[in-house]
Amino acid sequence: MNDTSLTLMQPAVWRILDANFDRAREGLRIIEEWCRFALNHQAMANECKQMRQELGMWHTPEIRAARDTARDVGTALSHPREEQRTGIEQLLQANLCRVQEALRVIEEYGKLYSPSVSSGSKQMRYRVYALESNLLTYRRRQLLANARLYLVTSAAPDLLLRVEAALQGGLTLVQYRDKQNNDIDRLAIAKQMCQLCHHYGALFILNDRVDLALAADADGVHLGQQDISIALARQILGTQKIVGRSTTNPEEMERAIKEGADYIGVGPVYETPTKAGKAAAGLEYVQHAAKNATVPWFAIGGIDNTNLDDVLKAGAPGVAMVRAIMNAENPTHAVQFCLGMLNRVPQVGARV
Numbered sequence: 001m002n003d004t005s006l007t008l009m010q011p012a013v014w015r016i017l018d019a020n021f022d023r024a025r026e027g028l029r030i031i032e033e034w035c036r037f038a039l040n041h042q043a044m045a046n047e048c049k050q051m052r053q054e055l056g057m058w059h060t061p062e063i064r065a066a067r068d069t070a071r072d073v074g075t076a077l078s079h080p081r082e083e084q085r086t087g088i089e090q091l092l093q094a095n096l097c098r099v100q101e102a103l104r105v106i107e108e109y110g111k112l113y114s115p116s117v118s119s120g121s122k123q124m125r126y127r128v129y130a131l132e133s134n135l136l137t138y139r140r141r142q143l144l145a146n147a148r149l150y151l152v153t154s155a156a157p158d159l160l161l162r163v164e165a166a167l168q169g170g171l172t173l174v175q176y177r178d179k180q181n182n183d184i185d186r187l188a189i190a191k192q193m194c195q196l197c198h199h200y201g202a203l204f205i206l207n208d209r210v211d212l213a214l215a216a217d218a219d220g221v222h223l224g225q226q227d228i229s230i231a232l233a234r235q236i237l238g239t240q241k242i243v244g245r246s247t248t249n250p251e252e253m254e255r256a257i258k259e260g261a262d263y264i265g266v267g268p269v270y271e272t273p274t275k276a277g278k279a280a281a282g283l284e285y286v287q288h289a290a291k292n293a294t295v296p297w298f299a300i301g302g303i304d305n306t307n308l309d310d311v312l313k314a315g316a317p318g319v320a321m322v323r324a325i326m327n328a329e330n331p332t333h334a335v336q337f338c339l340g341m342l343n344r345v346p347q348v349g350a351r352v
């Protein structure tokens with residue numbers, strides 16, 4: 001490019017850089033506020049702050065002087081998706097994308113202005129990708145730590161409608177458990193259920209199958225005692241996904257926690273046709289877990305509104321249910337009733 005065309009082009013490049021320095025800083029500020037005031041996460045808030053300050057140093061007076069908002073034809077442009085935010089996940093995701101796009105623009109047009117700014121913007125974009133992963137991971141673990149009610153699904157002709165009804169009741173943790181369908185149907189259902197859960201800000205866990213959990217981009221997998229190791233599950237899913245393990249006695253609990261389970265199932269508390277042939281572990285094991293579990297845990301097995309109070313009195317901070325919700329006439333009301341009982345009992349000790 002010759003000097004003349006470069007000189008003619010320069011103001012336009014400065015305007016582009018000016019707009020994108022602003023976009024990147026504004027987006028980072030929005031994410032920083034959530035990290036600071038909602039998550040109380042100083043490290044992530046500081047990471048946003050440091051990147052904003054670096055962008056401020058690159059945003060020179062000559063670039064700012066090129067601003068011409070009056071003649072900016074883009075100020076009148078909009079899209080419905082820019083106007084709506086259905087939840088905090090979508091708000092954060094929209095601003096993370098905004099920052100990443102702006103940094104990509106700065107990287108490209110910066111090549112015509114300052115190679116160091118261009119390369120610096122590229123490095124900063126990777127920091128924003130890492131921030132996005134860390135934010136998502138933190139959000140998953142926060143949701144898991146705060147979950148009191150865990151729906152484990154069973155076969156139903158209106159499965160997704162029932163799960164949605166349960167989510168509308170305030171459910172925040174769902175496990176898709178499917179012992180009948182072939183893998184093609186399982187994966188199709190898993191992808192739909194995952195999308196549904198995320199729309200409601202809930203976690204989606206897949207039972208048994210790490211491969212399908214990976215393919216469906218589930219938030220995690222639940223492993224039984226006969227399933228693969230947690231280490232192998234993490235090798236396949238990555239370290240940012242949730243891995244749960246079933247336990248029926250103190251030895252299995254100790255082993256599950258030692259191998260790094262993010263949460264454990266404790267049960268079956270009572271015998272249940274949903275898992276026929278499995279002996280009940282009883283309330284004694286719930287009491288043992290209440291005294292000894294050092295990770296989030298959920299009592300499971302034969303629990304419904306007739307015995308939930310007993311399970312809570314035994315010390316369970318959270319419960320997993322299949323029939324009590326899946327077979328309920330109104331899953332929304334069933335979830336609301338159980339959450340009402342669960343939330344009346346303060347969570348004893350940290351669930352993290």
Ligand SMILES: Cc1ncc(COP(=O)(O)OP(=O)(O)O)c(N)n1
Pocket residue numbers: 150152175177207208222223224225244245246247264265266275298300320
């Ligand atoms: C929360 C929770 N706890 C225990 C189980 C049982 O899982 P598993 O032992 O793998 O048995 P199946 O569910 O595969 O029959 C669970 N699914 N969820």
Ligand SMILES: Cc1ncsc1CCOP(=O)(O)O
Pocket residue numbers: 152267268269272273274275300301302303320321322323324
């Ligand atoms: C999957 C599983 N693991 C232990 S008990 C159980 C099933 C619980 O089903 P329900 O809540 O209908 O008794």
Ligand SMILES: [Mg+2]
Pocket residue numbers: 207208222223224227
């Ligand atoms: Mg299993």
